[in-house]
Amino acid sequence: MAPSKKxxxxxxxxxxxxxxxxxxxxxxxxxVAQHKLCVKEHKVRAEKTSHRPLDRTLFVLNIPPYCSEGVVKELFSQFGTVQSVELRDHPGAFQHSGPQLGKFFRPAEKQGFKVGYIVFQKSSSITAAKSHPHDVPLVVSTEKRPVVTGVQKWIQQYRDSFIQPDKLQQTVDAFMQDYDKRKEEEAEQQKREAEEQQEDEEGWVKVTRGNKGTKARPHSEAANKKTLQKEIGKKKRKELMNFYTWQHRNTQKEHIAELRKKFEEDKQRIALLRAQRKFRPY
Structure with a gap:
């Protein structure tokens, strides 16, 4: 088929x-060369997070390696105030695992094309970005906002790789302060839950609901033991017993050993009753 000339x-x-x-x-x-970006309004119902509002988030594909989060923010600021920019190797749900690590402890970023999530302060910015003419390119590097590439970029990355002891110490101190604060909050939360789940004078335990509306059980030792016994019972019922011949033989041996143990215990109990003259067989 001949290519379309339209x-x-x-x-x-x-x-x-x-x-x-x-x-x-x-x-x-x-x-002279131009690069193409594909943008679309981010609409994922399964993602219930405030970091990517469904009415103010723009999903961008095919972001080149020379565009950092700061460059992307400057490019799309012409459509409205940008609240945040997130660049990832692959699209997916927002992941927030623990505290934010400093640049000294982050793994090396992969150099390649990325996908981005741009959050605007107003929903009208999404419409403005989608209605931008395709023949009017977005310029990455300007005189006011130069972008370093090539050898100059490698030299800058090499200089930035040297770690200053004072900056490293500040980063470590800030991380440890945040860690201690989170640990104190977790300890207070556990203390409040333990106080709520204590038995009152009449033996009642207050049962609260979890974050998702599920009924939470009291975290007492008796309740934990009971739950553990239930789990062990379920696991035993699901096991396939006596499937092989050696399994059946081992089961029989264990049963005989248990009967012998009970027999010896009964003999000792009878001997004790006879010694106390309380054994009355008739």
Whole structure:
């Protein structure tokens, strides 16, 4: 099939299958080559997080390696005030695991094309970004905002790799303060829960509900032991017993040993009763 000769009209948006809008990206005003970004409003019902509001988050594909979070924020600031920018190697749900690590302790970032989640302060910025003409490129590097690439970028990364002891100490101190604060909050939370779950004078235990509305059980020693016994019973019922011949033989041996043990215990009990003259067989 011969390629289509139809061209998009000047000043109009370019929409491709999947609901993505194509935006042109140009490294500098002198560059001839252009890069294409695919943007779409982020609408994922399963993601119930405040970090990516469904009405103010723009999903961006094909972000080149020379565009950092700061560069992406400056590029899309022309459509409205940008609240936050998140760049990832692959699309997925927001993950927040523990405290934020300093730059000295983060793993090396992969150099490649990324996907981004841009959160605006107003929902009208999403419409402005999607209605941007495809033939008007977004310029990455300007005189006011130069972007370093190539050898100059490697030199800058090499200089930044040297760690200053005072800055490292400040980062470690801030991390430990945040860690101690979180531990104190967890200890207070556990103390409050323990006080709520203590038995009152009449032996009643107050049972509260969890975060998702599920009924929470009291974390007492008796309740934990009872739950553990239930789990052990379920596990035993699910096990396939006496499937092989050696399993059946071992089961019989254990049963005989248990009967012999009970027999010896009964003999000792009878002997004790006879010694106390309380044994009355008739």
């Amino acid at each position: 061209k998009h009209a000047s000043g109009q948006t370019c929409i491709i299958p999947g609901g993505f809008t194509v935006l042109s990206l140009q490294f500098s005003s002198d560059s």
